[in-house]
Amino acid sequence: MPLEISIADVDGLVGTELGVSEWIDVPQSRIDAFAEATDDHQFIHVDPGRAAETAFGGTIAHGFLTVSLLSAMHADCVPRLREPNVGINFGFNKLRFMAPVPSGARVRGRFVLKEARMRGPGLLMTTYDVTVQIEGGKKPALTATWLTVIQFDPKDLPAIPG
Numbered sequence: 001m002p003l004e005i006s007i008a009d010v011d012g013l014v015g016t017e018l019g020v021s022e023w024i025d026v027p028q029s030r031i032d033a034f035a036e037a038t039d040d041h042q043f044i045h046v047d048p049g050r051a052a053e054t055a056f057g058g059t060i061a062h063g064f065l066t067v068s069l070l071s072a073m074h075a076d077c078v079p080r081l082r083e084p085n086v087g088i089n090f091g092f093n094k095l096r097f098m099a100p101v102p103s104g105a106r107v108r109g110r111f112v113l114k115e116a117r118m119r120g121p122g123l124l125m126t127t128y129d130v131t132v133q134i135e136g137g138k139k140p141a142l143t144a145t146w147l148t149v150i151q152f153d154p155k156d157l158p159a160i161p162g
Contacts, residue, residue, distance in 0.1 A: 005079045007124060007150070007157055010116045018113050018128075019077025023106040023135055024069055026061050031103055034065040048103075060100040066107065066132055066141050067095065073109030073132070083156040090125065090147040099139040106135040114145065124150040 001019055028048070035041050043050045044060055051059040071089075101107055115127040126148050132141040 018111045021073035021076040021109045023108045028103045059103040063097040085152040088149045093145040095144045101141045121154040
């Protein structure tokens with residue numbers, strides 16, 4: 001997959017895996033920082049002693065911490081658009097937490113472009129099927145259908161031959 005594509009190329013990539021990100025470390029320090037940022041101090045995330053007594057066997061990342069890594073994963077592996085643009089999160093049609101991410105694990109994202117459609121001049125809606133894998137894990141950490149809107153100036157759209 002090229003590092004850069006045109007908006008005019010996007011429609012032809014529907015159904016294609018656009019990229020797999022590099023592995024991202026999820027150490028306890030990242031989990032603790034996320035707990036501070038969100039005021040979610042549930043013991044399964046921040047208390048290794050108590051968490052060790054649960055079925056998890058130790059602390060686990062917040063599900064929303066894993067979701068928050070999607071933007072970095074996307075930036076790491078999905079081709080960038082040549083035309084000046086602004087990408088905006090639109091939401092999720094589906095988001096499922098499939099397996100906990102243990103403290104110290106590594107995760108990566110796989111992005112398949114499920115749909116791309118114009119929503120008006122200068123607005124492209126993209127839908128990705130995303131899977132976040134846990135290194136060595138049997139099940140993914142999460143699966144999602146993620147929607148983004150790409151805003152661009154229609155005058156920047158290249159002419160499409162034919």
